[in-house]
Amino acid sequence: MQNTNTIFIGQKPVMNYVLACLTLFQNGSDSVIIKARGRAISKAVDVAQIAVKRFATGMDVKKINIDTEQVKSNETGNLNNVSSIEIYLGK
Numbered sequence: 001m002q003n004t005n006t007i008f009i010g011q012k013p014v015m016n017y018v019l020a021c022l023t024l025f026q027n028g029s030d031s032v033i034i035k036a037r038g039r040a041i042s043k044a045v046d047v048a049q050i051a052v053k054r055f056a057t058g059m060d061v062k063k064i065n066i067d068t069e070q071v072k073s074n075e076t077g078n079l080n081n082v083s084s085i086e087i088y089l090g091k
Helices: 014-026 038-055
Strands: 006-008 031-037 060-072 079-090
Touching: 006 014, 014 031, 014 038, 031 038, 038 060, 038 079
Parallel strands: 006 031
Antiparallel strands: 031 079, 060 079
16 A cells, blocks of 8 residues: 655656655645665655755654665566665654
8 A cells, every 4th residue: 555645766856856745745745755775765865855954844854764675686586685765754
């Protein structure tokens, strides 16, 4: 079950995700969850910091969860450990 206020970080530019966060808050959402895995973690942190410090007054980082997930490689079939992060922003 996917939460409607969740933003998954991928290949797009950072400001696209910042705009998505701000749009969710403007549409009445009290919280936003930013999720990323692997190399996208640094981009997720950038999105959260830009949203909180530059644009959204009254928004704070409420909670951060870090985890390691095991993902099966398509090429080799082996299990690889992939780090993941969830950043909870709220009013």
